[in-house]
Amino acid sequence: MMRGSNSLIGAVNLITFLVSIPILGGGIWLASRANSTDCIRFLQWPIIIIALATMLVSLAGFAGACYRVSWLLRLYLFAMFFVVLALIFFIVFAYAVTDRGHGEVVMNRAFLEYQLQDYSGWLKDRVSDPGYWGKISACLRDGKVCKGMRRFVRDQNTGILVQEPADVFYRRDLSPIQSGCCKPPTSCGYTYINETLWTATPGTVVIDQDCTRWSNNQQELCYECDSCKAGVLASIKHSWRKVSVINIVVLIILVIVYVAGCAAYRNAKRIDNDEPFGMPRMTKAQPSRFQF
Numbered sequence: 001m002m003r004g005s006n007s008l009i010g011a012v013n014l015i016t017f018l019v020s021i022p023i024l025g026g027g028i029w030l031a032s033r034a035n036s037t038d039c040i041r042f043l044q045w046p047i048i049i050i051a052l053a054t055m056l057v058s059l060a061g062f063a064g065a066c067y068r069v070s071w072l073l074r075l076y077l078f079a080m081f082f083v084v085l086a087l088i089f090f091i092v093f094a095y096a097v098t099d100r101g102h103g104e105v106v107m108n109r110a111f112l113e114y115q116l117q118d119y120s121g122w123l124k125d126r127v128s129d130p131g132y133w134g135k136i137s138a139c140l141r142d143g144k145v146c147k148g149m150r151r152f153v154r155d156q157n158t159g160i161l162v163q164e165p166a167d168v169f170y171r172r173d174l175s176p177i178q179s180g181c182c183k184p185p186t187s188c189g190y191t192y193i194n195e196t197l198w199t200a201t202p203g204t205v206v207i208d209q210d211c212t213r214w215s216n217n218q219q220e221l222c223y224e225c226d227s228c229k230a231g232v233l234a235s236i237k238h239s240w241r242k243v244s245v246i247n248i249v250v251l252i253i254l255v256i257v258y259v260a261g262c263a264a265y266r267n268a269k270r271i272d273n274d275e276p277f278g279m280p281r282m283t284k285a286q287p288s289r290f291q292f
Helices: 003-038 045-068 070-097 122-128 130-143 175-182 228-270
Strands: 152-154 161-163 191-194 197-199
Touching: 003 045, 003 228, 070 122, 122 130, 130 228, 152 175, 152 191, 161 175, 175 228
Parallel strands: none
Antiparallel strands: 152 161, 191 197
C-alpha cells in the first residue's frame, strides 16, 4: 500500500510537471505580445519564473515520492508552499491592477473607444510615465500595429481595389490599441479619408485634448494620445485575464498535489522509522470498564 501511495504521488507530480507547461506557455505568449503588441516587457517574467519553479519542484516531488527520499520530499513541500504562495500573489496582483477600466460604446460604431481616466492604480501610472511611455510608443511604431489596419475593397462598377469606405470601417471590430492609437477619437468629429488619415471638420469645437495630439503623419498618428495609453491598458487587461484563468486552474491542481505530497512525506517518515503502516498511535494503559 505504501508503494502504491508513493507511486501515485509520483505520477501526480509528473502530471503537475506537464500542467506547468501551459503556465510557461502563457509567459512566452505574453513575451511575444510584449515584442509586438502590448509592448510591456516586464509582465511576463514573474509567470515564467513561477512556471520554471513549478517544473523543478514537481521533479523533486516525483523523485522523492517514487524513491522514498525523505529529504527530497521535505525540499519539495517547502518549495511548493512558496510556489503556491507566489502563484496566489500573482493572480491577485493581476486582477487588482487590471480591475478598473473598460471600453466605451460609441453610437454607430462597432468598435469600442477607451479613456485613460477610466483606469487607475499602479499599472496606469507605470504606462503613463513619460519615460516609459516613450519606449512603449516606439515599440508600437516598430511593430507597425496601425499599418495592419489598411484594407481595400473592390469597386463594384470598375472592379478596381479602392480604400474601404467609412461605413465599412465603422463596422469593423478594432483591437484596443488600433482604436486608441491609430485613429482620432470619434468625439473630435474628424472626417474619414482612410483608416489612418483623417481631416478636421471646420467649425468643430474641440473638447478632447487628444484631438490636438492627432497627426496624419504615419509615424505619429495618435501615439501620444491618452486614448492610446488607455488602449494599451485595455490590451494588457485582456491578455492578463486570459493567462490568469489558466493560472487559477493550475493553482487548484498544485494545492491538491501539495496535500498529497504531505501524505507521501508521512509515509516516507514511517519507513525511515521502521514503523509498520497502520500501527496504532495510541494505546490504552488500562482496559475500559465498559464491556460491550
